[in-house]
Amino acid sequence: MDFLDALPRFAFLQHALLAGVLAGVACGVVGSFVVVRRITSIAGAIAHCVLAGLGAARWLQVVHGQAWASPMLGAVAAALTAAVLIGVISLRAKEREDTLIGALWAVGMAVGILFIARTPGYDQDLMSYLFGNILLVRGSDLWLMLVLDVVVVVLCIALYPQLQAVCFDEEFARLRGLHVELYYLLLLGLTALTVVLLVTVVGIVLVIALLTLPAAIAGQLTSTLRGMMAAAAALSIAFTITGLAVSYGPDLPAGATTIVIAGLAYLGVLALRRLIGAARASRAH
Amino acid sequence: MSAPVIELEGVSFAFDGRHPVLSDVTLAVEPLSFACMIGPNGGGKTTLLKLILGLLEPSTGRIRVLGTSPQRARHRIGYMSQHATLDRAFPVRVLDVVLMGRLGPRRVAGPFDRADLAAATGTLELVGLAGWERRPFADLSGGQRQRVLLARALTSSPELLLLDEPASGLDQKVERDFFDLLLELNRSTTVVLVSHDLGFVQSFVRSVICVHGTVDVHPTNQLDGNTIRELYSGEVRMVRHDHSE
Numbered sequence: 001m002d003f004l005d006a007l008p009r010f011a012f013l014q015h016a017l018l019a020g021v022l023a024g025v026a027c028g029v030v031g032s033f034v035v036v037r038r039i040t041s042i043a044g045a046i047a048h049c050v051l052a053g054l055g056a057a058r059w060l061q062v063v064h065g066q067a068w069a070s071p072m073l074g075a076v077a078a079a080l081t082a083a084v085l086i087g088v089i090s091l092r093a094k095e096r097e098d099t100l101i102g103a104l105w106a107v108g109m110a111v112g113i114l115f116i117a118r119t120p121g122y123d124q125d126l127m128s129y130l131f132g133n134i135l136l137v138r139g140s141d142l143w144l145m146l147v148l149d150v151v152v153v154v155l156c157i158a159l160y161p162q163l164q165a166v167c168f169d170e171e172f173a174r175l176r177g178l179h180v181e182l183y184y185l186l187l188l189g190l191t192a193l194t195v196v197l198l199v200t201v202v203g204i205v206l207v208i209a210l211l212t213l214p215a216a217i218a219g220q221l222t223s224t225l226r227g228m229m230a231a232a233a234a235l236s237i238a239f240t241i242t243g244l245a246v247s248y249g250p251d252l253p254a255g256a257t258t259i260v261i262a263g264l265a266y267l268g269v270l271a272l273r274r275l276i277g278a279a280r281a282s283r284a285h
Numbered sequence: 286m287s288a289p290v291i292e293l294e295g296v297s298f299a300f301d302g303r304h305p306v307l308s309d310v311t312l313a314v315e316p317l318s319f320a321c322m323i324g325p326n327g328g329g330k331t332t333l334l335k336l337i338l339g340l341l342e343p344s345t346g347r348i349r350v351l352g353t354s355p356q357r358a359r360h361r362i363g364y365m366s367q368h369a370t371l372d373r374a375f376p377v378r379v380l381d382v383v384l385m386g387r388l389g390p391r392r393v394a395g396p397f398d399r400a401d402l403a404a405a406t407g408t409l410e411l412v413g414l415a416g417w418e419r420r421p422f423a424d425l426s427g428g429q430r431q432r433v434l435l436a437r438a439l440t441s442s443p444e445l446l447l448l449d450e451p452a453s454g455l456d457q458k459v460e461r462d463f464f465d466l467l468l469e470l471n472r473s474t475t476v477v478l479v480s481h482d483l484g485f486v487q488s489f490v491r492s493v494i495c496v497h498g499t500v501d502v503h504p505t506n507q508l509d510g511n512t513i514r515e516l517y518s519g520e521v522r523m524v525r526h527d528h529s530e
Contacts, residue, residue, distance in 0.1 A: 168382070224377065224381065
C-alpha cells in the first residue's frame with residue numbers, strides 16, 4: 001500500500017511522522033553544535049551507552065515488576081550519566097580522551113546486552129533498540145519526546161551566544177569570564193537528550209549519522225550557526241519522512257532507509273560543490 | 286602616578302615542576318605604555334602571556350594585573366588571539382565574532398541587545414571594516430581576520446590590550462596600517478603585544494620585553510645588535526623597515 005494512502009488511516013504512521021518531526025528539530029539544533037565543536041565520537045559513545053539504560057529499564061520492568069522503569073526513562077538516565085562521565089573525563093584527561101571514550105562506548109553497550117540477556121523473551125527488543133523502529137512509537141512516547149525537544153531548544157536559544165562563543169574560541173570565551181567547563185557539560189547533556197530522541201527514530205547504531213549528516217550538509221549551505229541549525233532541522237525532518245515513505249511500500253527498515261538517503265544527499269551536495277568550484281576555477285582562467 | 290598595569294614579582298613557572306620555562310621574572314608595565322614581548326621560540330613568550338591572563342598559575346611569585354589578580358582582571362583585558370588557531374570552517378559572520386567580545390560573567394542568558402550591537406558596529410568601523418558585519422568570517426583574508434579579532438578585543442572597552450602575534454601573516458602594507466591603528470588606540474589604552482619578529486618592533490613600540498627564560502626590559506632606542514644576538518644566540522635577522530608617515 002502507498003504511504004500517502006496509509007497515512008490518514010493508521011495512527012502508528014501518524015505517530016511515526018510526528019516522532020520524525022520532533023526528533024528532527026533537536027537533531028538540527030544540537031547536531032550543528034556537535035559538528036562545529038567536533039564531538040561526534042563523544043555523541044557516538046553516549047548513544048551506545050543508551051543501550052545500558054534501555055536494557056536495565058526493561059529488566060527492572062519484566063523481571064522485578066517495576067512498571068515505572070520505562071525504556072525511555074532508562075535511556076535518558078543512561079545518556080545523561082554517560083555525558084557527565086565523558087565530560088569529566090575529557091576535561092581531566094585530555095591526552096587519553098579517545099581511548100576512554102572508546103572504552104565507555106563498548107562497556108555501555110556490553111552492560112545493555114547483559115541486562116537484555118537476563119530479561120526472558122525480550123531478545124527482539126535488541127534489534128529495535130539498535131536499529132530503531134519508528135513504527136513502534138506510542139502516543140506516550142511522543143509526549144516525552146515533546147518535553148525533551150522543548151528543553152533542548154529553549155536552552156539552546158537562551159544560551160546561543162555563550163554556546164557559540166565556547167564552540168568557536170574556547171580560550172577567548174574563558175577570558176571573557178564564561179564558565180567554559182559548565183557550558184561544555186551542558187552541551188554534552190543536550191547531546192545526550194537529543195541522542196535519546198533520535199534512538200527512537202533510527203536506533204543506537206545509526207544515531208551518529210542522523211545527528212551529523214544534516215548538520216554537515218547545512219554547514220555547506222549557510223554562513224551562520226543559527227542558519228545551519230534551521231537548515232539541519234529541516235533536512236533531518238525531510239530525511240526521516242522520506243525514509244518513512246520510501247521504506248513503507250517495500251517493507252524495508254525505516255531507520256536504515258533514512259540513513260542511506262541522508263548519506264546520498266551528503267555525497268550529492270559534496271559532489272555539487274566540487275563541480276561548482278571546478279566551474280568557477282575554469283572560468284577564472 | 287598610577288600603579289603599573291601589569292606587575293610581576295619573582296615569578297617562576299614550570300610545566301613539569303622541574304624545568305622552569307620562566308624563572309624569577311620581575312616586570313612592570315606602566316599605564317599607556319606600548320610594549321612588545323620578543324624572544325626565541327620556546328623562550329616563554331606565550332607562557333608569560335598566559336600567566337598574565339591567569340590561564341596558568343605561577344609556581345612562585347606574584348602577578349597583579351590592573352591592580353588585582355589576573356582572574357579578576359580578565360574581563361577588563363582585550364585579548365587578541367592568533368587567527369590561525371581558529372577553525373576556518375566554522376559558520377560565523379564578522380558581527381557574530383565581534384559580539385563575542387561583549388560576553389561576560391554578568392550576562393546570564395538571552396540575545397545581545399542594542400548597546401552590544403552599537404559597540405560591535407562601532408569597533409568594526411574603528412578597525413576599518415565598517416559595513417562588513419554580514420560577511421562570513423571564513424571568507425576574509427588574513428589581515429581582515431586580524432582586524433576582526435582586534436575589533437572583538439576592543440568591543441568591551443578594555444583597559445589593557447594584549448595581542449598575540451598580531452602581525453603574523455600580514456603583508457608589509459597591511460602590517461603598517463595595523464600598527465598605525467594600534468598607535469592610535471595606545472592614546473587611551475595600554476598595549477602589550479607578542480612577536481617573534483623584530484622587524485616592526487623598533488619603529489613602533491617604546492619598550493621591548495625580552496623573554497628568554499628570564500625577562501629583561503629595554504627601551505627601544507637602547508636596543509642594539511648585541512642585546513639581540515644575546516637574546517636569539519645570533520640567529521635573528523635584524524631587519525629595520527623604517528616607518529614613514
